[in-house]
Amino acid sequence: MDTFDQQHIWHPYAKVPNPIKSHKVLSVEGVYLNLDNGKCVIDGMSSWWSAIHGYNHPVLNQAVVEQLEKMSHIMFGGLTHQSAIDLAKTLVAITPEHLTKVFFTDSGSVAVEVALKMALQYWHNQGQLSKQKFITIRGGYHGDTFGAMSVCDPDNGMHHLFSGSVAQQYFVKSPSVVSVDEALVDLETTLKQHSKAIAAMILEPVIQNAGGMRLYNPQYLLKAKTLCERYNILFILDEIATGFGRTGELFALDYVDVKPDILCLGKALTGGYLTLAATLTTDKVSATVGTLMHGPTFMANPLACAVANASIELLLNSPWQDNIARIEKHFYSELSPLKQHDKVADVRILGAIGIIEMVNDIEVEKTQNQLIDNGVWLRPYGKLLYTMPPFIITDNELLIITNAIKTIVNK
Known part of the structure; x- marks a missing residue:
């Protein structure tokens, strides 16, 4: 040691x-x-x-070496590069077709932060200033940064120490603990009372990961999305842990073909080589949000984008x-x-x-x-x-x- x-x-x-x-x-x-x-x-x-x-892996190693010989990093403000363009094209192609805009970040937690900021700014720019809160099911985990912590389980999660410091959100019964019907009744009851204060619902689809590794019926996703549409609330899926084949589908949302307004990806995106994440959204959300005041220094890092391209190609061809x-x-x-x-x-x-x-x-x-x-x-x-x-x-x-x-x- x-x-x-x-x-x-x-x-x-x-x-x-x-x-x-x-x-x-x-x-x-x-x-x-x-x-x-x-x-x-x-x-x-x-x-x-x-x-x-x-x-x-020789294929992923080679992707890093080839990119390294060109450039290891450039700022993404005012500049771009082919590896980021190729990766964005691929992500748009393999995720639900309505997700057309890609914001790159350097970790899963930050991808969630960006999703939350998108949702808040979406409603702010429409003059619905009261929509400042988020709703999620108990037992979830979305990362360790402050916004992400606020939508993790407030009582039994690893962040309960900070419960008095993070924004207070709405938590409803999880379909991993109660029946789908009971969970949906609780969700709708809460949405009826508080929809004017809620900007978006955020969920880990099908399996709640670091919050307790609990599975739930994917039908909940479809019905929760329908309720969110009814009550004018955006729907965010956090596929950072579940994306790129882990659950048996390329993305866990594919179990029921649910269509989120915002999608977060990370972890296996680069095959474990470098830290990279992405937040995808729709034309409507991006147009309404406009300029998003967020720009990580290593956003769309060329090495990470290059190995992500190689990893996804390797996966899809296997x-x-x-x-x-x-x-x-x-x-x-x-x-x-x-x-x-x-x-x-x-x-x-x-x-x-x-x-x-x-x-x-x-x-x-x-x-x-x-x-x-x-x-x-x-x-x-x-x-x-x-x-x-x-x-x-x-x-x-x-x-x-x-x-x-x-x-x-x-x-």
Whole structure:
């Protein structure tokens, strides 16, 4: 363990000094992380769900090298470049056809911030100044910046400490906890009372990710969108975690062909190589918003755009649907039986996502060490032990992950 790292570097969701060991990675290849203790482990997390093609992929490496030889970065204010133009064309082509405008950012949280700002400015420019709030379902997670925090779960989320500092939003029952009908009744009741104050609804489609890894019926999306239209509220979908095949559809919104007014993308956009995100919207929204006062320094970074273009092309030209179906089938076969275990509260599976919810909180450091001993890297939190592996993972490598999970459950 690196003592300087432990004593001086602040890691995500941790304190300094960090009581939980950070494992030093020396190199990566395929689905493997090579640690400084000589162990080689399968990354069952895809670097927080982003490295869908695995690591050190020759096609993605080449895209970075070729772009680097031209330029690594230019400001996007007053300038443009071909990699950004190509990426915007691709995103417009593969997302719902009414989404025609693309705003690039450098992280998922900022993509959400931009979506929220778009919604506020949309109504402001129409003279509806009272529309300053947002509505969402409980149990969600949309990022760690201030606007994004305000639409994360206010009670059980990781940001409850800041509940008195962030903007107060409207939260309704989640279809992951109650029936779709009950959730919709709660949504409509709230919209009836407060529609004049609400600018937009924001949702993670089909699965609520870091807020608790809970699945819900995609029909809720269609009906929630209909209600938002009825009550004059914009509809934002956050596909930062679910986009680019993770759930079994290219985008989770494809499960029901729902049409958001604003769409947020990130994570797997670059195949896990560089940080990049995008917020897409319609002609109507963009025309009404006009000038958006937002401009990250590294907006549309050429290296990130170039590798994103290569990653999306690599994905679309691969048998990605077959791979996701294969991973899902394996999870059903190997993980579903754990539902019967007395230590397990639930098992949830969707596409290349396998979730074990334990009855009790997980001892993170102890569990991670046991997983590493079994050749696997996962990052459990709370009661959740879950995996989102790279799409290129083999059946044998999948078996190593699920066997390691079973070992943890059976201890």
